[in-house]
Amino acid sequence: MNTVNVETPGGSYPIHIAAGRLDSLEQSIPDDATSIALVSNPTVAALYADRAKRALAKTGKRLVYIELPDGEAYKDWQTLNLIFDGLLQSRCDRKTVLVALGGGVIGDMVGFAASCYMRGVRFVQVPTTLLAQVDSSVGGKTAVNHPLGKNMIGAFYQPIAVEIDPDVLRTLPSREVSAGLAEVIKYGCIIDAPFFDWCEQNVAALRALDHDAVAYAIKRSCELKAYVVSQDERESGLRAILNFGHTFGHAIEAGLGYGHWLHGEAVGCGMAQAAELSAKVAGLDELGVARVRDLVHAIGCPVTPPNLGTDHWIELMQVDKKTEGGTLRFILLPEIGKAVFQSAPLDVLRQVLHSTAVPVL
Amino acid sequence: MNTVNVETPGGSYPIHIAAGRLDSLEQSIPDDATSIALVSNPTVAALYADRAKRALAKTGKRLVYIELPDGEAYKDWQTLNLIFDGLLQSRCDRKTVLVALGGGVIGDMVGFAASCYMRGVRFVQVPTTLLAQVDSSVGGKTAVNHPLGKNMIGAFYQPIAVEIDPDVLRTLPSREVSAGLAEVIKYGCIIDAPFFDWCEQNVAALRALDHDAVAYAIKRSCELKAYVVSQDERESGLRAILNFGHTFGHAIEAGLGYGHWLHGEAVGCGMAQAAELSAKVAGLDELGVARVRDLVHAIGCPVTPPNLGTDHWIELMQVDKKTEGGTLRFILLPEIGKAVFQSAPLDVLRQVLHSTAVPVL
Numbered sequence: 001m002n003t004v005n006v007e008t009p010g011g012s013y014p015i016h017i018a019a020g021r022l023d024s025l026e027q028s029i030p031d032d033a034t035s036i037a038l039v040s041n042p043t044v045a046a047l048y049a050d051r052a053k054r055a056l057a058k059t060g061k062r063l064v065y066i067e068l069p070d071g072e073a074y075k076d077w078q079t080l081n082l083i084f085d086g087l088l089q090s091r092c093d094r095k096t097v098l099v100a101l102g103g104g105v106i107g108d109m110v111g112f113a114a115s116c117y118m119r120g121v122r123f124v125q126v127p128t129t130l131l132a133q134v135d136s137s138v139g140g141k142t143a144v145n146h147p148l149g150k151n152m153i154g155a156f157y158q159p160i161a162v163e164i165d166p167d168v169l170r171t172l173p174s175r176e177v178s179a180g181l182a183e184v185i186k187y188g189c190i191i192d193a194p195f196f197d198w199c200e201q202n203v204a205a206l207r208a209l210d211h212d213a214v215a216y217a218i219k220r221s222c223e224l225k226a227y228v229v230s231q232d233e234r235e236s237g238l239r240a241i242l243n244f245g246h247t248f249g250h251a252i253e254a255g256l257g258y259g260h261w262l263h264g265e266a267v268g269c270g271m272a273q274a275a276e277l278s279a280k281v282a283g284l285d286e287l288g289v290a291r292v293r294d295l296v297h298a299i300g301c302p303v304t305p306p307n308l309g310t311d312h313w314i315e316l317m318q319v320d321k322k323t324e325g326g327t328l329r330f331i332l333l334p335e336i337g338k339a340v341f342q343s344a345p346l347d348v349l350r351q352v353l354h355s356t357a358v359p360v361l
Numbered sequence: 362m363n364t365v366n367v368e369t370p371g372g373s374y375p376i377h378i379a380a381g382r383l384d385s386l387e388q389s390i391p392d393d394a395t396s397i398a399l400v401s402n403p404t405v406a407a408l409y410a411d412r413a414k415r416a417l418a419k420t421g422k423r424l425v426y427i428e429l430p431d432g433e434a435y436k437d438w439q440t441l442n443l444i445f446d447g448l449l450q451s452r453c454d455r456k457t458v459l460v461a462l463g464g465g466v467i468g469d470m471v472g473f474a475a476s477c478y479m480r481g482v483r484f485v486q487v488p489t490t491l492l493a494q495v496d497s498s499v500g501g502k503t504a505v506n507h508p509l510g511k512n513m514i515g516a517f518y519q520p521i522a523v524e525i526d527p528d529v530l531r532t533l534p535s536r537e538v539s540a541g542l543a544e545v546i547k548y549g550c551i552i553d554a555p556f557f558d559w560c561e562q563n564v565a566a567l568r569a570l571d572h573d574a575v576a577y578a579i580k581r582s583c584e585l586k587a588y589v590v591s592q593d594e595r596e597s598g599l600r601a602i603l604n605f606g607h608t609f610g611h612a613i614e615a616g617l618g619y620g621h622w623l624h625g626e627a628v629g630c631g632m633a634q635a636a637e638l639s640a641k642v643a644g645l646d647e648l649g650v651a652r653v654r655d656l657v658h659a660i661g662c663p664v665t666p667p668n669l670g671t672d673h674w675i676e677l678m679q680v681d682k683k684t685e686g687g688t689l690r691f692i693l694l695p696e697i698g699k700a701v702f703q704s705a706p707l708d709v710l711r712q713v714l715h716s717t718a719v720p721v722l
Contacts, residue, residue: 077438088509091679116477119504119515120595143480148449154480155516234481318452 002219006226008233010140011158015222017215021165022048025055025099028124028161033097035062037087039110040101041070044128047171052101052126064090068106073259075105075145077153083113097122097160103129103176104136104263108154111142115157125162129172130180130214131264133164134187134221139229139239149319150250156234164222166214174207178300179264181206182245182271184217185295187224189271190241193337195220200291203298241339244331245271248305251316255308268301274330277352281344282332291336310353314346363580367587369594371501372519376583378576382526383409386416386460389485389522394458396423398448400471401462402431405489408532413462413487425451429467434620436466436506438514444474458483458521464490464537465497465624469515472503476518486523490533491541491575492625494525495548495582500590500600510680511611517595525583527575535568539661540625542567543606543632545578546656548585550632551602554698556581561652564659602700605692606632609666612677616669629662635691638713642705643693652697666714674714675707 001018016028029036036056040049045067056063066086068079087096100110100123107125114123127137143154169177181199184206188196198216199206205213225242232239248270252261261269275292278284297303308316317328329343362379377389390397397417401410406428417424427447429440448457461471461484468486475484486498504515530538542560545567549557560567566574586603593600609631613622622630636653639645658664669677678689690704 077442081438084507084514085509088507088513088680112477116473116514116516118513119502119517141480146445146449148446152449152479153445153477155477156480319449 002215004219004222004226006138006158007230008140008158010156010233011160013159013161015138015162015164015226017164017166017218017222019165019167019211021163022051022126022168023055025052025124025126025163026058028099028163029056029059029061029097030122030160032095033059033061033122034093034095035064035090036097036099037064037066037090037092038099038101039066039068039083039106039113041068041106043070044102044106048101048128048168052099056099064092068109071259072105072145072263075109077144080109080113080144083110084117087113087117092117092121094118094121097124099124099126101126101128102132103127104132107132107137108142108151109144111140111157111159112144112154115142115155120157122160125159127162127164128168129176130169130218131176131183133166133169133218134180135183135225137162137164138222138225140233150253164218166211166218169209169214174300175265176262177207177209179262179268181299182264182268182296182301184221185299186242186244186267186271187221189292189333189336190244190331190339191224191228191337192220193335195224196291196295196336200295200298203295207300240341241331244333244339245274247317247328247330248273251308251313252305254316254319255312256306261302265301268296268299269303269305272296272303273305273352274332276355277330277344277349278332278334280348280352282340282342283334284332284336288333288336292333310350313353314349363576365580365583365587367499367519368591369501369519371517371594372521374520374522376499376523376525376587378525378527378579378583380526380528380572382524383412383487383529384416386413386485386487386524387419389524390417390420390422390458391483391521393456394420394422394483395454395456396425396451397458397460398425398427398451398453399460399462400427400429400444400467400474402429402467404431405463405467409462409489409529413460417460425453429470432620433466433506433624436470438505441470441474441505444471445478448474448478453478453482455479455482458485460485460487462487462489463493464488465493468493468498469503469512470505472501472518472520473505473515476503476516481518483521486520488523488525489529490537491530491579492537492544494527494530494579495541496544496586498523498525499583499586501594511614525579527572527579530570530575535661536626537623538568538570540623540629542660543625543629543657543662545582546660547603547605547628547632548582550653550694550697551605551692551700552585552589552698553581554696556585557652557656557697561656561659564656568661601702602692605694605700606635608678608689608691609634612669612674613666615677615680616673617667622663626662629657629660630664630666633657633664634666634713635693637716638691638705638710639693639695641709641713643701643703644695645693646696649694649697653694671711671714675710
């Protein structure tokens, strides 16, 4: 088993990465827990809930199961409230431990529910998508969407453990594998040039879910994310580099309506756009732009953004929470493996949006 | 001006107490704030919003005003969402500072909104009721109600300042003055016997809003609360003593439906009940029971609880978040000025509920 430790002011916890880890989830439940609330969705539950329940039952503690509808479209307060309803109806108390079994949506919602149920209870992340395993389950960012913006309502709230079983990726649709790989290559782009090289060389093995390649990609991604969030839990500085590609990506998701593109697909495309903007204002050379775009394409993500109309693009990006006082700022690459946070002139941004966009079908 | 400092792991901040402080609110806004969102309700706004706006306008920053419906019945997610709607529609960002102008409901909701808007923005408490000035605005407990329980959804989230202007109490209905005094005498009960004596001696002056008496009661209450929360921000130990009377009180509020009794009235009555239970299991003598009950009565709060039916009482108290693993635990007084956290046998609890309850009219 690989273990990566995350240390933040808000809590320190292990990430355990091991094939078959799903059958040992009881090890993540503290002795003083009064009960366990397992939260999942029908898609994941059909595949893995029984194994998770069997493992958690080994604790001898009362187990409550709560099911949420599946999909980013349900990442809202109404669905979050189903968790609160279930917890309260089952008399869960301050020492109940929540277990999030699912992808990024389940993890974000269970984490936020844990942060505010009775002003905070403990929770464990059991991510079942590649994207959640390499990104969203680590670092304590939790949230739900608001009609006016993605992840606008949430909390920084750390889990007590992240339990990753790479074997569960075998049942993941290939489109979701590609979306997860977008966040994997992101770490190469922003902080680890040798890892970017490694991804280029192993892209076929990664897409085929080769056991060793995937295990290494998850471990390295978790290490890099753990390093960044340990430096800056609340995104007052360094952590912002993890948003590379996300300002463009969030605009794509909001502009098309949540759920049309997967989050990772939008981020993949957004990284290609951010690379182009980097060439114009941050010094990335043309070879670097091509390598980012080609790798995004090679992992199976779109590189051509939808045509939302330049003005609407900018409007959508201004709502994004990385804006401060109305100025648009981006994570950009002076070179591959290095990221900076800087503003871009509106006319240059318009050029990039114009050159990369094609009409929505 | 009196200043009381609160120091917690989640943030340190000053409580400023001064007549006319409402006209100097600009002093609580940090220089790097991008904008200010003032949140109030129609009742308070009609009296004080113009003065607050004039003061805040002195910063030269953009000022957004958001109005919520008035009352505990609106302390729910739907109303909370009006804050998010207003902030997002006005493009408020991570450096916007929220200002809560109102009583405990406004303070709790604005604090919780601040804790989760974009995963956390800064906020200032400007409490306009006595209860909020001596209790709810200090210490960072924020929440909204859920149909199945009071304050079930919330966060520990500290303000950056608490600005108390005792002059605003002149417009407070006397019933609300009594409700606020319940929390004032609570500090005497649990931690400061000389202050309990002082309250007994000054009860007439307090109810008449005598300037010096009220100023001292606010300052002493804030000092005692600041001491308790600095020892234990997240209520893992000492802080629980602040819930003296609250397990009974919350059951009254939930049983009658929120808004029939004021929170402070329910807590006042709950303290009289808790004193009786203290005599049976924690060693408080009969004189102590009588002094608590008489002082609750003298400040103008009810001492006779509604008859909710003993079983329903117990059911309502079990939902309260101070239960752990189903056992009912209470803050009780071995003597006035000293509190302990202990469980009470169900049959003794039933006796107390039976002896003190009268039918609901």
